[in-house]
Amino acid sequence: MTGEHDILAQAAAWKDEGRKVALATVVSTWGSSPRPAGSQLLVDGAGNMMGSVSGGCIEGAVVKEALAVMEGAPPTLLEFGVSNEQAWDVGLACGGRVQVYVEAVS
Amino acid sequence: MNLQLLRQLNEARAAKRATCLVRFLDRHEESLVVDGKLVDGAPLSPALVDAVAAAHREDRSRTLEGEEGRIFLQIFNPPLRLLIVGAVHIAQALAPMASLAGYAVTVIDPRRSFATDARFPDVALNGEWPDDAMSELAPDRRTAVVTLTHDPKLDDPALDVVLRSEAFYIAALGSTRTHRQRVARLRELGHGDEAIARIHGPAGLDIGAVSPAEIAVSVMAEMTRVLRRPDEPAAG
Structure with missing residues (x-):
């Protein structure tokens, strides 16, 4: 199966290999957003990723947070959207907004 | 976590x-x-x-x-499944597409020369008669069923079982004329208007599909619409 659900199996497998692992999950969306709630991105301590939480627009920023939670930072709820100030920064070109929960697998 | x-x-x-x-x-x-x-x-x-x-x-x-x-x-939720009756050319295109879209695919065909691993790498094959296979696989509300053989001996027994299940999408390949004949046969088996109306026939959205891969796209698109917008009336 190549669907969403592989990611959690991979998370356990990576953990078993002794890697540090963090999961990012889309928990809310507003307007047009590329991935629905429940979409997940898996990140390991080296920054390898699997899955997605957007069309590629915010993955870079999410990985940065994922690396921080793997180093012991508390889980965090990130919000991404397009505003005038950040239109050229990290955001969604589609004009939607998403909330992404980032946590370590301990 | x-x-x-x-x-x-x-x-x-x-x-x-x-x-x-x-x-x-x-x-x-x-x-x-x-x-x-x-x-x-x-x-x-x-x-x-x-x-x-x-x-x-x-x-x-x-x-x-x-x-x-x-x-x-x-x-x-339990995984989506697609049960394809007929290990035919269109099935060779539809099976990998559905697999990419997250469906667990089973191809049912008792004709051994059709249902071979060489023609369907990485796809579950079932060589039972379609009615036995359907009873065994027990379609649920996360299951789609598509019949592709054009052969009433194979398609009809499958549909007879599937129409008594909760399958969310049921489609039968064949022209409008073929479908009329199929409907008449299913009525003789005791299926009423409500059951018959569940069959998408001819299968797929009307996008002018010609090749097996294009027909698979049209079926995949219709299946997706029924899954994601179940309340929308059928069209196309």
Whole structure:
């Protein structure tokens, strides 16, 4: 199966290999957003990723947070959207907004 | 989330249970609910139990806000399945497409020269007669069924069983004329208007598909629309 659900199996497998692992999950969306709630991105301590939480627009920023939670930072709820100030920064070109929960697998 | 909870979650999903991970986003805790029963974490309020049941029905993960702060319900429904009757050329295109879209695909065809591993690498093959195969595979409301053989001896027995199931999408390949004849035969087997109306025939959206791959795209598109917009009237 190549669907969403592989990611959690991979998370356990990576953990078993002794890697540090963090999961990012889309928990809310507003307007047009590329991935629905429940979409997940898996990140390991080296920054390898699997899955997605957007069309590629915010993955870079999410990985940065994922690396921080793997180093012991508390889980965090990130919000991404397009505003005038950040239109050229990290955001969604589609004009939607998403909330992404980032946590370590301990 | 800790590894033990992740393992329990993965086991429940592998066992095809209706699974919900309840994430309390503000206090960084999780509860795991499998088939409506609490497996791990803090007990849920009655309102939250109802919300989990509703999220399962709609097959949609969502965030709630209430007295306990923000709570994300992550829904894992049993996997989608596609049962294809007829190991024909179109099936060779449809099986990998559906697999990419997240369906577990089984191709049913008792004709040994059609249903071969060489023609269908990485696809589950079932060589039983289609009615036996269907009874065994028991289509549920997460299952789509497409008949592709054009042969009443193979398609009809499959449809006869499938029409008595909860399959969310039922389609039969064949021209409008072929479909009229098929409908007449199914009526003789005792199927009424309501059952017959569930069959999408000719199969697929009318996008002018010609090649097997294009026909597979049109079937895949129709199946997706019925899955995601079940209340929209059929067209095309």
